[in-house]
Amino acid sequence: MYDTPNTERAVDQKDIKFSAKGVQVYYGDTHAIKDVDVALEDKTVTAFIGPSGCGKSTFLRCLNRMNDTIDICRVEGDILLDGEDIYDKKVDPVQLRAKVGMVFQKPNPFPKSIYDNIAYGPRIHGMAKNKADLDEIVERALRRGAIWDEVKDRLQAPGTGLSGGQQQRLCIARAVATEPEVLLMDEPCSALDPIATAQVEELIDELRTQYSVVIVTHSMQQAARVSQKTAFFHLGNLVEFGETGKIFTNPEDPRTESYITGRIG
């Protein structure tokens, strides 16, 4: 009785971006994701937490079909982006990935100049009419990646020459440059020091105004700091999903409580 109006209000405020129903993922014979149902909202940061090997990264990679590049991986169930099944035969995974950008655990700038790293996506998708247009896209992406001031004087320097934190922000800027609707982040701060982590977290918070962001993290403090919604995975199951504040202060499932208090994981 109490819950019903509450969810309705949430749906009114935010549109559902991704909705997953009965998702199963197999790696060969291993059943990695078991029957996951979840609805991710637009313009929201959703955090996936859980112990190592619980399937949170696997599920994240289902959202932009990155698992297609792994031969033995099999996905069942429905994942809808804006109401369209992304595993439908008509959907081109390449187009999908342009809409659902991804930032990886380890910074992976291409061995190209900073400028070319950012311009890579826009060039592929023909987003710029001319050089000036491309320059503008690059500058906007770098500004949104909060790295413009540090690199504006050396855009032709190799991207691999930046520090770890700068490289990760470059990769975020690179993902932003293709104007995705959703940004998936797979432990984006695991290779970074606390200062770089703080910069990236600040950036995630800013990105929320335009994109829906899904972030996988091992740090519960980070999940609490940056996300509005949190999903807790355990052994391939989605155990609990809800408001971040509620998950961390008043979890419903005993497993969630055990993980948050450090008893499992």
Next chain:
Amino acid sequence: MPTLWLFLIVLGVAAAGYVLGRGRALQSVEGDNRKLHSLPSYYGSNVLIKVVVPAFLLMIAWLLIQPIVVGNTISGMIPDRSVDNKGSLGLVMAEVRRTAEGLDNAIAQGLMDEDFVNNARADLADVTQRLKDAGQIVTSEVTQPILNAAQRYRVMNATGNLMMTIAVLVLAVLGALWGLRESHGDFRARNTVEKSIRALLIGAASIAILTTIGIILSLVFNTIEFFRLYPASDFFFGTNWAPSFSGRGGSSDLGVLPLLWGTFYISIVALAVAVPIGLFAAIYLSEYASPKVRSVAKPLLEVLAGIPTIVYGLFALLTVGPLLLKVFGDDGLGIMQAGTAVMTAGLVMGIMLIPFVSSLSDDIINAVPQSMRDGSYGLGATQSETIRQVVLPAALPGIVGAILLAASRAIGETMIVVLGAGAAARLSLNPFEAMTTVTAKIVSQLTGDADFASPEALVAFALGMTLFVITLGLNVFALYIVRKYREQYE
């Protein structure tokens, strides 16, 4: 005693030493392994090393030095008169050795006995006749000085061998005793063995390096010798290659340019075939092929690398040449005179180089981290866009290194050229004409009857040196690029 037996006896002593050393070490701690400094086998190995190494070193040194010492003594015995008759000391010495061998064999057959052989006043005609009866080759009548020298030669060698046997055996036993004395629980046998292994590895490395230095020095000195006989400027800038084998010096034109041009032309044709095919094969194998296809196709492709180049040469001569002639020859386009041409050799050499380029490039493409590809796919790039714009640029320096290695292989190739490209040294742009390369000419300069001191033969060393400098330069360049590549994704 034959050297083989001595060798086996030393090995036997070493094996006994191993067992004894191991046993003695165990005995010193009353069979309790844990009180030993090292594992028991290390004590055994320590004794073994102390037997084998000094004994064999002495044996090798003795076997190298004895012939020199004996040779010097014997040649001092031979009067100048006999040398004058034969023309040179070397020929006389050869005859002495032959006679000595003949005497040995005659004894073995039972036609002579030791006393008869060692009789300094033996009847020369009788000795000669008996040697001939024994089936030994004796060029002419055995003369007195030669017989005496041969007798002395046999005696000296016999004593030398006996002394060597004794010395080696004594050294082996001494080594065994030394090692056994050390074999007690506190001795750090493990560290000693470790040092010996290091010495062995250093030895192997220095042999490789010293041999290289030796080869280079011999090239350099012979090249200098050649330039003393033939002007360097004519060699490097001459456009005509016409060695004359009839007279000595003067009449030959030994310009290297036509050969270098042939080498480069054929190599370029070969690379034009090998690089695209090899590279595309590598991309398919590393990026598109399923593991099953890859596990079959890659070894199959590498079989190409195992085919001897002479077989490729036959393929060029018997298949590719006639095929090209049919299309471009007088019956076809009429621009090809004979089956042997730059195109024939280049095409076949290109096929030979495909596995080089593909195998090396495949490894390099595989070494590009998966995270690069993920990053590109994550931005919505297709597979070929990813390969073209991310994977290949990242792998490019390594691929260039692979291509340069293939190029130095092409430049050094001989057999395919000999059979496929002909032997005419020519400066021409027509790829359907016969040409030849530096390596093929080195072969033809040295397989004739030319005197080794003539410029016509010595030019081979200058050609070899030129080739060596070029391939060395290419290899250094390739290494430099590969090293630069390593810094790419740091």
